Amino acid sequence: MDRFAKRALVDLVMRSACTLATALALAPLVSVLAYVGAQGLGGLSWGFFTELPAPVGESGGGVGNALLGSLVLLGLAGCFAIPIGVLAGVYLAEFGIGPFGRLARFCADVATGVPSIIVGVFVYSLVVLSMRRFSALAGGLALGILMLPTITRTTEEILRLVPDSLREAGLALGVPERRVILRIVVPTAAPGVATAVTLALARAAGETAPLLFTALNSRFWSTRLDQPIGSLPVQLYSYALSPYEPWHRQAWATALVLVALVLTLNLGVRALTASRKELR
């Protein structure tokens, strides 16, 4: 075999290897989705979304309270993380070229890598110990802390995409800087920021570890912020580890709801932003 043929062969082999690697990487995705779909679909019914978990031995039951709990927790997390994160992103994008900006940006990057269970331990020692009880408030705070660095950094990236000519036009008309930012830059970037926030919420919706000892779990309807509260991921976890076969089916159905929620948010937001880009 001459040298050119050999080089072409190596090229072909390596390129196929890369393709094969991608197929291999996507195989678990297919398997997970297939199992969740196949095993979970049977457990779904209207009651599954509206009823309380059934005690052992009784059939039926649902995750209505966990669904509500997840919404409460995400709402709390959003109230905490969205304003702080977006304004922090504004600082990094508009003023963050000094040493403090670099430090804050670096810390936000590093904070995205902190294990979620550590955030749980942190919030436990900060909130749960001082309130002397597990609470929805603590759970929401933990999820908020997890979302904060992501929202900060993505907001920054999106604000940077706003053309400088808009800022300069505003300033040239004599508009004060803060108004230029709040009335021109942020509204222009708002759809992108909304996307970033939605993705962060989707991610937080699936977090289990930080809720285990902050929000704990609850088998009853509850919206009180100073009481333990159920959530889809924690409910799924406790169903999965239970020794009862019917509960395993509930776990798969819960997983289906959770995956559908997360993927819908992800895909929906991506589809929306993609179509908007095409319009321009």
Place this chain on the structure above:
Amino acid sequence: MQPLEPSKPMTRLVTRRRPGRDRPRREGDVADRRFRLLTAAFASTSVVLLGAMALQLARASKPAWRRFGLGFIGGQHWDPSRELYGALPFIVGTVASSLLALLLAIPVALGVAILLAELAPGRLARPLGQLVELLAAIPSVVYGLWGLFVLVPWLRVTVQPALVETLGALPLFRGTPRGFGVLAAGLVLAIMSLPSVAVVGRDVLRAVPASHREGALALGATRWEAVRLAVLPQARAGLVGAALLGLGRALGETMAVAMVIGNRPELSGSLLSPASTLASVVANEFAEATDSLHLAALSALGLVLFGVTLLLNLAARLLVWQVGRLPDGARRA
């Protein structure tokens, strides 16, 4: 996925003014300065949170350090009923499962990154990249459920008996096939850390200036040769960074591991035996721990995990940023 490095300061009238130096003297500037300070205060939350976590964990774990000293880290036994706490089984379990995961994930992730950044046409690279990102969006507890009811039985019935039969002579593959254990945890972690390594790796490869690639191709290199000779050497630091980010993720991953590793604080040299990791033992025991020493010991495990992931992330970010700072501004879009 966010871009990996802060954009260069743009030539922008507003931000060029350095805070505090060329102080503006227009009407309404006081309000502008207040606004800037306000946003700065919000921006400092990440800094404050990191510091507060370190402090709080250190404070909560103090009783454990006082009782056991640094011997806590090397302590081989963990038995809450006898008030005996040592971190070594968990450190070994964490390191073993994460290293196994990276060993399995890195070659595959590298292949995916090269395909997405260099080989696939843009039409294909975008949707494929989004699929890989979707992998990262699936909640960890769902991977755990899948691991518990699909992966573990498969390992127990099919894979592990075969491993024992063929490689059973090695201490690494000794023991009864239980399914639960380091091998299952490593596999789940590999699946979970793969997407983030692949996506960061793709962005690192894309940050290598296009001129290098084009130069190689113009000299007659095949696509693969261009990748191997012109792109990979430049991107090496960044790729190591991507792997470290994946490692950080694997070390701290909790739910999926807790569901498949078997949760036994034992030291054993086999991949088939159940073990426990820093994160999984905290998840399992924290809510039930009643006496203060047990809580302190768990917090101490948390502090160790926090410290290790923090250092890893620091190193990884620095490495990844470095590639973004390569000379020659021409980047591939």
